[in-house]
Amino acid sequence: MSGGKSGKAGGRLQLRKRPQQERSIQRLEAILAAARELVAEKGVEGLKMTEIAAAAGIPIGSLYQFFPERAAVIRALHDLYTSRVEEGTRRVFSQITSLAAAEEQLSWAIDTAYDSFRGDPIYLPVWLSSMSDRDLQTLNVNHQQRLTQILCDAFRPLLPQGSAIDLETRVMLFVYLSGAAVRRAMIEDDATARRILDEFKASVRKTLFST
Known part of the structure; x- marks a missing residue:
């Protein structure tokens, strides 16, 4: 991060x-x-x-x-993840040329996040710790806002002319809920985790760009 x-x-x-x-x-x-x-x-x-x-x-x-205190060390670990996610998101979604491709890449991104973080022994503890610290919570919100902006910048030019959907709010919800879905899946066995993520991806495909 x-x-x-x-x-x-x-x-x-x-x-x-x-x-x-x-x-x-x-x-x-x-x-x-x-x-x-x-x-x-x-x-x-x-x-x-x-x-x-x-x-x-x-x-x-x-x-x-x-580091002035332990929370600063946690923040540095937290930043390693957010920078990785933001840089990867910017790189992958800068190349898309259609909404269909965007939907495919979003599904891929969800699966990739799960596969990457499930085997990482510190991702979940660091994230959970950030939820109990107000300053770290603020950094999480800032991270979500940056991801939302990256995705909106990639998607907006692909929308049909005159589209009235509230893209920013939809993408903000996707960013927040995809993180929650991945973290929920991580505490289940792999088969259950895959079902959770498949249902979430199906919901995203039906709703993100629909009018």
């Missing part, structure tokens, strides 16, 4: 130092790798700054040079 613009939410979640030199970049990468391993092992609630520093092989003071 490319970090959401933060405003008031930014201070406690922002990197204190943007790495410029190779050593600092490697240290930041080691911190995030350690955080990922600890979240996979213990969950977000068990994540402690002292343990992150120890697992990364750095002094605790060096960790605080980058």
Whole structure:
């Protein structure tokens, strides 16, 4: 996730130092790798700054040079996912030339998100943690708004002339509900998950661009 613009939410979640030199970049990468391993092992609630520093092989003071608190580490992990999703969405949907192709790509995107995140041990814990932190919730909303804009920019030129559908609201609901459907599917066995996603995709095909 490319970090959401933060405003008031930014201070406690922002990197204190943007790495410029190779050593600092490697240290930041080691911190995030350690955080990922600890979240996979213990969950977000068990994540402690002292343990992150120890697992990364750095002094605790060096960790605080980058991150003011644990929530900032979670935000950095969160941003890894949102940037990946946004960049992939922009790349894939910039190439579509018809609404039929758009519907096919949306189905593909839903399946791809499920396949990618189901086997990822930290995606769901990081997302669930973000729901209990107001500032991280704001970043989630910002991410959804950016995805909505990317998709609307791709779809709007394809609509029939004079179309009166509320494209932005429909796409916003798709973005929100597709994330919810994927996360719900992730906690089921694979066969049940596929049924959930197939029903959701069928609903999207019937409603997203219909008049």
